[in-house]
Amino acid sequence: MFRVLFVLPLFACTVQPINQTEKTPEEENKYPDGFQFGDLVIDPGLVDFGNVELDATKTEDLIFINTGSSTVSVVSASIDGDSAFTLESSFLNFDLEPEAEEIVSVRFTPIQETSYEASLSVLISTESSAGEVSLTGLGGDAQGSEPSGEPSEEPQEGGLELDKTNHNFGEISLDSTATLVINVNNPTEENISITGVSSTDAAFELSPYSNVQDGESISAGITRTMTINFTPTEEIIYEGSIVLETDSPDSPEITVDLSGEGVYQCTICTARLLVNGQTTNPAVINQAFGSVSPLSNPLSTAITITNGGDEPLEITGLNMINDSGAPDATNCGTDGNFTITNTVNTPMTLEPYNTSNNTAAEEVLNIQYYYEGSSNFCLENQFFNPSKLVIESNDPNNPTFEIFFEANVLGFGLGG
Incomplete structure (x- = not known):
């Protein structure tokens, strides 16, 4: 008797966690303004176009640097947010050999006298979630406000200054990670040490690739980037804070208020x-x-x-x-x-x-x-x-x- 057996294989997909590698102090300080994302550094890690005349265009360049020992594939680089920000191409992908660099240009063309916000979302082959570089700008003579990245309070003279002390991540897919980059400036003539970092909610945490970490020092006159991750695991609204403690009497404790919502987003969106x-x-x-x-x-x-x-x-x-x-x-x-x-x-x-x-x-x-x-x-x-x-x-x-x-x-x- 002739029998026919139809068999299709199943494929399992496993998401690998982000590799956390130790870096020397020289490597950490090589790109103080950059955003470290796996072996990829995007420099600068935050772009503020400032005030730009209405209907005029200003261009800023970001440098993508492969600091690792193997090829990094940039799967996609696209802008999420205000349409005033654009890339030379609406969708970019390229490979970076070790120590290679690639310039990605971002344009800002405001059409109203208001503040603008967006993010450059980057997905690379070695990481399971996208990294984001914040983009801000002002149209005409508009003044910045808290949502556009300005501090909610005047910085304390002599202490650390943050260019953003509150942020709403918006809706983020469950078990996905959204990233916030904040510039932390030491305007004083003395080094300031970070003596403690804590979070009031585990969904918000300091990225292992942040250039601001517990036990590290920010040199006098230096600005470093602090990277905060938001990873929701439930379909709820999250509210929490990241708290920095320092040895500066002028800024012994700095709080960054955070919020975001975890949402379910289907992949194949059907029963099978x-x-x-x-x-x-x-x-x-x-x-x-x-x-x-x-x-x-x-x-x-x-x-x-x-x-x-x-x-x-x-x-x-x-x-x-x-x-x-x-x-x-x-x-x-x-x-x-x-x-x-x-x-x-x-x-x-x-x-x-x-x-x-x-x-x-x-x-x-x-x-x-x-x-x-x-x-x-x-x-x-x-x-x-x-x-x-x-x-x-x-x-x-x-x-x-x-x-x-x-x-x-x-x-x-x-x-x-």
């Missing part, structure tokens, strides 16, 4: 029916039972239904259709029957695949084949009056999933 980890198009697979004899009757197997999508899977029907033909010298016909032996109620719902722990909701069907005839030899196959299980669901790719069953009957007629 998997049977024993497989999906086919057309939706047909074989489930071969093997040979049945008086000693092995009945035969059993299990079929597992899972939801590989990111929307709920609704199973609306489970219909077992057996061969209704009369038994003959070749086909078992009505002498053999396939049944679902466990209780499964429809309709039923299987929740989406859980990406945080790589688990999927599932339903197991126990299928049994029982032969009641006396033939010496007969077949159950998909080519003649096939027996099959039909699964109906809301999977748009496979709304009707058919599983064909096969079995061989041997030995029942011997000695009869």
Whole structure:
């Protein structure tokens, strides 16, 4: 007997965490104004165009530097936010060899007398989430305000100065990371040490690539960039603070107030029916039972239904259709029957695949084949009056999933 078995492989996607590598003091200070993102440095890490005449264009260059020992691929570089900011190309991608540099130009063309904000979102091959460089500018004679990056209070004379002390990250996908870069300036003639860094909410944390860290010193007259990450894990509104403690009596404690919202964003945005980890198009697979004899009757197997999508899977029907033909010298016909032996109620719902722990909701069907005839030899196959299980669901790719069953009957007629 000729059997066809359709099998499709499953692919698993694992998101790797950001590699945290130790850097020497020389490496840390090489780009004091830059934004460190994996092995990629973007210098400067924050671009303020200042006041620009209405309908005029000002261009600023950012230098992308590969500080690592292997090639870094910039998968995309695009601007999110006010359309007054534009790139030379709306979508950029390029490779950087070790120690290589690439210039990316950003243009600012204000059309109203107001403040503008945007971010340059950069995705590279070695990191699982995008990094962001803040872009700000003022149209005409507009004055800056707190949302555009100006300090909420006058900086204390003699202490550290931050160009932003509050920020709303907006809506961020669950388990994704958004980045904020703040310039931290030491205008004094003395070095100021960071003696402590704390966060009131674990969703907000200082990036391991921040140029401002606990235990480090900011030299007199130097501006360094502080990078803050926001990684929501729940669909809630987050509010918290990053608190810097310093040895300066003029700025012993500096608070950056932060907020943001975690939102669910689907990837494939549909339910996906998997049977024993497989999906086919057309939706047909074989489930071969093997040979049945008086000693092995009945035969059993299990079929597992899972939801590989990111929307709920609704199973609306489970219909077992057996061969209704009369038994003959070749086909078992009505002498053999396939049944679902466990209780499964429809309709039923299987929740989406859980990406945080790589688990999927599932339903197991126990299928049994029982032969009641006396033939010496007969077949159950998909080519003649096939027996099959039909699964109906809301999977748009496979709304009707058919599983064909096969079995061989041997030995029942011997000695009869």
